[in-house]
Amino acid sequence: MAALPASIDDTLALMAQADYIADRSLATVLFLSLRMGRPLFVEGEAGTGKTEIAKVLSRTLGRKLIRLQCYEGLDVAAAVYEWNYGAQMIAIRLAEAEGEHDRERIEHDVFSEQYLIKRPLLQALEPDPDGAPVLLIDELDRTDEAFEAFLLEVLADFQVTVPELGTIKAPRPPIVVITSNRTREVHDALKRRCLYHWVGYPDAQRELKILRRKLPGIGKKLSEQVVGFVQALRKEDMFKVPGVAETLDWAGALSELDAVALDPATVSDTLGVLLKYQDDIARIDQGKIKALLDEAKAELKAAE
Amino acid sequence: MEEGRLADNIVYFARALRAAGLPVGPGAVIDAIQALHVAHVGNRDDVYWTLHAVFVKKHEHSVIFDQAFRIFFRRRGLLEKMLAAMLPETMPQTPKSPEAGAQRIQDALFSSMSRGEEEREIEVDARLTVSDREVLQKKDFAQMTAAEIAAAKSEIARLALPFDRVRTRRLAAARRGRMVDMRHTLRASLKGGGALIDLKYLGPREKEPPIVALLDISGSMSQYTRLFLHFLHAITEREKRVATFLFGTRLTNVTRAIRERDPDEALAACSAHVADWAGGTRIATSLRAFNKLWARRVLGQGAVVLLITDGLERDVDDTLSFEMDRLHRSCRRLVWLNPLLRFEGFEARARGVRTMLPHVDELRPIHNLESMTDLVRALSGAPAKAYDPKEMLRKVA
Numbered sequence: 001m002a003a004l005p006a007s008i009d010d011t012l013a014l015m016a017q018a019d020y021i022a023d024r025s026l027a028t029v030l031f032l033s034l035r036m037g038r039p040l041f042v043e044g045e046a047g048t049g050k051t052e053i054a055k056v057l058s059r060t061l062g063r064k065l066i067r068l069q070c071y072e073g074l075d076v077a078a079a080v081y082e083w084n085y086g087a088q089m090i091a092i093r094l095a096e097a098e099g100e101h102d103r104e105r106i107e108h109d110v111f112s113e114q115y116l117i118k119r120p121l122l123q124a125l126e127p128d129p130d131g132a133p134v135l136l137i138d139e140l141d142r143t144d145e146a147f148e149a150f151l152l153e154v155l156a157d158f159q160v161t162v163p164e165l166g167t168i169k170a171p172r173p174p175i176v177v178i179t180s181n182r183t184r185e186v187h188d189a190l191k192r193r194c195l196y197h198w199v200g201y202p203d204a205q206r207e208l209k210i211l212r213r214k215l216p217g218i219g220k221k222l223s224e225q226v227v228g229f230v231q232a233l234r235k236e237d238m239f240k241v242p243g244v245a246e247t248l249d250w251a252g253a254l255s256e257l258d259a260v261a262l263d264p265a266t267v268s269d270t271l272g273v274l275l276k277y278q279d280d281i282a283r284i285d286q287g288k289i290k291a292l293l294d295e296a297k298a299e300l301k302a303a304e
Numbered sequence: 305m306e307e308g309r310l311a312d313n314i315v316y317f318a319r320a321l322r323a324a325g326l327p328v329g330p331g332a333v334i335d336a337i338q339a340l341h342v343a344h345v346g347n348r349d350d351v352y353w354t355l356h357a358v359f360v361k362k363h364e365h366s367v368i369f370d371q372a373f374r375i376f377f378r379r380r381g382l383l384e385k386m387l388a389a390m391l392p393e394t395m396p397q398t399p400k401s402p403e404a405g406a407q408r409i410q411d412a413l414f415s416s417m418s419r420g421e422e423e424r425e426i427e428v429d430a431r432l433t434v435s436d437r438e439v440l441q442k443k444d445f446a447q448m449t450a451a452e453i454a455a456a457k458s459e460i461a462r463l464a465l466p467f468d469r470v471r472t473r474r475l476a477a478a479r480r481g482r483m484v485d486m487r488h489t490l491r492a493s494l495k496g497g498g499a500l501i502d503l504k505y506l507g508p509r510e511k512e513p514p515i516v517a518l519l520d521i522s523g524s525m526s527q528y529t530r531l532f533l534h535f536l537h538a539i540t541e542r543e544k545r546v547a548t549f550l551f552g553t554r555l556t557n558v559t560r561a562i563r564e565r566d567p568d569e570a571l572a573a574c575s576a577h578v579a580d581w582a583g584g585t586r587i588a589t590s591l592r593a594f595n596k597l598w599a600r601r602v603l604g605q606g607a608v609v610l611l612i613t614d615g616l617e618r619d620v621d622d623t624l625s626f627e628m629d630r631l632h633r634s635c636r637r638l639v640w641l642n643p644l645l646r647f648e649g650f651e652a653r654a655r656g657v658r659t660m661l662p663h664v665d666e667l668r669p670i671h672n673l674e675s676m677t678d679l680v681r682a683l684s685g686a687p688a689k690a691y692d693p694k695e696m697l698r699k700v701a
Binding site for chain 1: 474490493596
């Protein structure tokens with residue numbers, strides 16, 4: 001288990017260890033969240049590295065990562081705990097076979113911890129020799145308000161109540177990272193308990209750093225052109241502009257194709273890796289690609 | 305800098321300063337040109353302070369000079385606009401460029417005048433019938449007195465919305481469910497000592513879908529907007545998941561404003577947010593803004609979209625149909641509420657209407673209280689045949 005970072009610079013360095021190139025605003029809010037023990041609420045467009053924050057934290061701090069993937073219909077049975085009914089049934093039958101008829105007794109035995117199946121939220125509240133785990137609540141916007149309200153309770157006191165067992169409280173609160181894609185507005189009450197951060201698209205310099213960290217084998221020229229092109233593309237009026245994840249995918253795809261530099265034909269053949277809407281793809285025709293490439297190259301020249 | 309250009313530039317600059325309210329006469333211009341010659345200015349800073357020495361006579365003018373200088377010597381065209389923006393009000397003003405709102409106001413006047421007349425000509429309803437209540441139900445909101453409006457308001461507030469229900473993936477105890485509820489089954493069985501297994505069931509839970517209202521507040525709709533807002537306020541109170549957007553020439557999200565408890569306060573808060581009341585309509589642009597910025601945020605979880613507009617778009621082109629199509633594809637149900645539908649002779653003739661019709665699930669009349677009840681029905685029932693947009697299109701063709 002590593003110690004928590006002592007400063008914002010420490011936080012930056014810590015993230016960089018795990019190849020996450022954070023900007024200073026993220027490092028600041030992350031540092032504060034670790035220091036103050038408050039959940040971190042990250043919102044941002046898809047593919048900007050929100051989920052990665054929690055993964056990197058768990059890796060660099062040596063904590064266990066517990067992930068709760070939210071979806072519509074997520075309920076307590078899937079998020080907190082469930083009883084092992086099969087085992088309980090067998091236990092009841094066995095007790096009967098042994099001539100045990102005391103109802104209280106059977107009930108007590110059957111609803112004990114050995115028949116409890118712990119789901120992510122309960123797991124996160126358990127004591128851990130490696131220190132409190134990192135709890136990632138991913139894509140919170142996909143669940144409904146009712147679950148959000150329940151979560152509010154958990155995050156306020158870091159405890160849950162199982163009626164048959166009693167209240168389970170975390171000895172030390174977990175490091176909580178909540179992500180949202182904003183397909184729904186998350187309620188203010190929940191946001192209020194968290195530190196908020198909006199993850200935007202990185203600037204060219206940072207994106208290039210990210211690309212080189214994640215794909216060390218990629219050529220200098222290609223990586224610069226890829227970043228330049230994507231940056232130029234983000235300025236276009238698109239329905240969905242590519243995120244960092246798309247940049248990485250694209251760069252990966254291009255190096256698979258043994259490209260050393262971008263040319264309009266290659267770009268047009270691989271555009272599906274970057275853009276996921278037909279209207280957007282249709283808008284970026286050969287002429288547009290050429291213009292964007294020229295713009296990227298001009299930017300590169302200017303930067304030199 | 306050669307002689308002629310320099311003098312020209314100084315003259316222009318002086319003119320700009322004058323426009324910005326600095327008392328700069330022709331004498332000062334000559335002084336400035338001379339000063340520049342005398343000072344043998346080399347760089348930008350020198351020019352700055354030389355001209356400053358000549359043109360600025362009061363400390364408070366220094367700021368204006370500074371702004372003017374920076375803007376003028378960067379790009380000339382920008383100057384007048386920027387100057388106008390930074391002027392203190394007491395100073396003499398530049399010849400004014402048309403104000404931003406002027407066009408909209410004209411739009412508003414024009415559109416409400418021309419359409420208002422049309423409407424009055426074809427007015428057919430508003431028969432006086434037996435009870436007060438019925439009269440009220442047949443009247444347009446536009447013609448109602450304050451008292452009648454109050455009555456209409458309470459009518460709307462009393463409407464119980466039996467909303468359209470959607471199945472969620474979440475389960476709840478149900479007598480005739482399809483899945484065995486193990487938790488309850490076990491509890492129930494233990495009550496009897498475990499000898500009998502009493503099966504309990506789970507079924508899908510139902511829920512009202514979120515509602516997203518897009519309300520047209522342009523000039524042609526102005527007589528209805530207030531009551532639509534009341535309606536939206538009433539349903540927002542009832543059902544928490546309502547997002548309200550207003551659009552004329554631009555899109556405004558008033559979801560938070562309309563959540564105020566008191567309807568009048570809510571409406572006041574709405575109007576404080578909106579810059580384009582009763583102006584022109586740009587449906588395509590507004591829908592585009594909605595699709596791009598908001599659709600992904602508010603249309604999750606099977607939302608029903610209520611598009612409240614007369615569909616009278618000025619410049620109909622491909623974007624309108626494109627954006628309508630996208631909106632249609634990203635929501636569960638798109639209901640168009642059109643106040644123009646009250647006329648029995650209404651046909652889908654206007655180009656905007658024709659462009660939008662193929663992309664909506666249903667088109668509903670919503671012009672007076674009777675139709676308001678219809679709207680509630682529209683929200684709860686399956687699309688009625690009479691309001692099938694395809695049917696209307698066929699009529700025109």
